Amino acid sequence: MIEKPSFDEKINIEVMGIPSGVGQAKHATTILNKLIDDNKIANPSQAINTAVVLPDENLLLPILYSVPESIGKINVTMGYSLSHSSIAGLIKDLANAQRKVRMVEGKRHFYFRYVISILNNSLMKIAAKDEGEAMKRHILMNNQVMVPEDELQKHPLFQLIFRGIDSWQGVAGYLKEVLTAVYTYLTKATQEEKEIDEDEKQENFDVESMDLEREFVVQYFKTITRLEETLKDVTVNMTFDTYFKLLDRLAISLSVSFSGEPLSGLQVMGVLETRVLD
Incomplete structure (x- = not known):
């Protein structure tokens, strides 16, 4: 028999105003x-x-x-919109970077603001923090507005990110390669964090949070695959902008559910x- 809850015990409720x-x-x-x-x-x-x-x-x-x-x-029991994840932010920055690619003297150049935004993404800081920081310093010290493709390929992950895409049909393959690499680096970083001594652990690195980030990467990968299947018979000439808007619409509608x-x-x-x- 289930006992009735008792309301005789004093309950302490505090109300605090926090602006953000x-x-x-x-x-x-x-x-x-x-x-x-x-x-x-x-x-x-x-x-x-x-x-x-x-x-x-x-x-x-x-x-x-x-x-x-x-x-x-820590056990999470709730849903979380895919569009609010770090990987969604990275995809948005990749889209902006690809839209602004310019050819200068036969070389692809990327707009510096989007390059720096990509390097500042929390996932990039886990995968290639040192190379990313060095690249940002180089861009800012030299006041570069358009950064040559070959100067951005100082890390295997950056070689996948900072390259050209010939048509919208190639966007899905490009994104899936980047996401696969990001997932691999997150898995490696998580495993290394579990194996090292407590006093050597990275500050602000949380294994449980990284497990969630990896799940977001997997779900975004599935979303790209869904869109790829939907568009496989499309013959019209689509712009990069249209493709990324369709992908964004899909991501906004999806929520990753966690059961703790x-x-x-x-x-x-x-x-x-x-x-x-x-």
Whole structure:
């Protein structure tokens, strides 16, 4: 027999005004740390009786990057729009870079703003941080507006990114090669992070967050494949701009659903998912 809930026990509710989403994520971390210090989360490695409920799915990644290191398992039970992921941001930057490609003296040149935006993407900083930082310094120190293709190929991943596409039919293959490489680098970085000593771990590198990022890459890969199948019999001449708009429309409509383990770990969920809580 299920017992009726008791409302005799005092419930503590605090209301705090935080102006930004990132600020809310950081303050949630402060609250979690205080709960740990006050021994209200007696076993941080499990944190089974604690849930972080997000009113906005855009807060998921900021929360995951901000969770205290002492928290062991994190279980996500909510949906997250594919269009808000880091890989979606990278695809958008790749699209902008390809639209602005110019031929100068027989060489392809890329507009510097989009090059720097690509290098600043969080996934690029994991895959090729040192090469990316060196490339940014070179571009800014030399005041380059249009950067030659051969100067951008200092890393195997950049060789895949900074190259030309002859027609819209080649966009899917181009993007899938880039996504495959990104997934490989994320997997490698995650594995290396698991194997090294605790004091040597990278700052702001979270294995659970990287697992999510890899899932986003997989879902975006599937989205590109879907569009590729849909357009395989199209004979009209399509611009790059049209292709990327179609891809963006598909990504906006998709949400990646996560189902966590309800019996262990800190629970991170959306408002709708709280309906299943006892």
